[in-house]
Amino acid sequence: HNLNSVYEGGGYKYEGIKFYNGEYKERHLLHCGDIIVANTEQGHEFKLIGFPAIVPKSFGSIGLFSQHIYRLIPKRETFLSREYIYYLLMSPSVREQIISATNGSTVNMLAIDGLQRPGFKLPPKNKVNEYTTIVSTYWTKIDMNNRQIRTLEKLRDTLLPKLMSGEVRVNV
Numbered sequence: 001h002n003l004n005s006v007y008e009g010g011g012y013k014y015e016g017i018k019f020y021n022g023e024y025k026e027r028h029l030l031h032c033g034d035i036i037v038a039n040t041e042q043g044h045e046f047k048l049i050g051f052p053a054i055v056p057k058s059f060g061s062i063g064l065f066s067q068h069i070y071r072l073i074p075k076r077e078t079f080l081s082r083e084y085i086y087y088l089l090m091s092p093s094v095r096e097q098i099i100s101a102t103n104g105s106t107v108n109m110l111a112i113d114g115l116q117r118p119g120f121k122l123p124p125k126n127k128v129n130e131y132t133t134i135v136s137t138y139w140t141k142i143d144m145n146n147r148q149i150r151t152l153e154k155l156r157d158t159l160l161p162k163l164m165s166g167e168v169r170v171n172v
Contacts, residue, residue: 001016001017001030001036001055001059001063001064001065001066001069002016002017002018002065002066002068002069003016003038003040003048003066003068003069004016004018005017005036005053005069006036006037006038006048006051006052006053006069007051007053008047008048008051009047009051010051010052010053010086010089010090011051011053012053012054012055012056013053014056014058014146014150017059020064024064028064028065028066029062029063029064030055030062030063030064030065030071031055031061031062031063032055032056032057032059032060032061032063033054033055033057033082034054034055034071034072034073034082035052035053035054035055035071035072035082035085035086035089036052036053036054036055036065036069036070036071036072037050037051037052037053037069037070037072037089037110037115038050038051038068038069038110039068039069039070039109039110039111039112040068040107040108040109040110041102041107041108042106042107042108043106043108044108046095046099046102046108049098049099049102049108049109049110050089050095050098050099050102050110050114050115051089051090052072052085052086052089052090054082054086054139056143056146057143058143058146058147058150070110070112070115072085072115079125079128079129080128081128081129081131081132081136083131083132083135083136083139084128084131084132084135087135088120089115091120093118093120094118094120097114097117097118097119098110098114098115098118101113101114101115101117102114
C-alpha cells in the first residue's frame with residue numbers, strides 16, 4: 001500500500017496497489033481495516049496529504065505500507081473507533097489543523113505530530129458507539145459491492161476478448 005493507494009479527498013484507491021515480495025521491516029506491516037494516511041504530496045493543493053483510507057480485505061489480512069503513508073493505530077485506552085477517526089480526519093476543522101502542520105517547497109510533507117496534535121470536541125462514548133454501528137454497516141456493504149465490482153470486471157475482461165473474436169457466442 002503506497003501513496004497511490006489513497007484517493008485525493010480520501011478513500012482507498014484499488015488501482016494504486018503495488019505487489020512486493022522483498023525484504024521488509026516489521027514496522028511496515030499492516031492489516032486489513034487499518035487506517036492509512038497520505039503524508040506526502042507534490043505541490044500545495046492539499047488534495048491528498050492528510051487524507052485517510054481504510055485497507056480493504058481484498059488484498060489479504062496482512063500487507064506492507066511505504067514510507068509515503070502513515071498507519072494510524074488508535075490507543076488501547078480510547079473508545080474512538082476507526083470509523084470515527086476516519087471521518088474525523090475528513091472533517092473541515094481537523095483538515096485545517098493537519099494542513100497547517102505540513103511543510104515543504106516542491107514536495108509537501110506531513111510530520112507524524114501533524115496527525116497527533118489536532119484538537120476536536122470529544123463526543124460521549126455512547127454517541128461514538130452509535131455512530132460506529134451505523135457506519136460499519138455501510139462499510140460492510142461498500143466492501144461487498146467493491147468485491148462484486150472487481151469480480152464482474154474480471155469476468156468482463158475474460159469474456160469480452162472471446163466474444164469479440166467469436167470464440168464464444170451468445171444465443172439471443
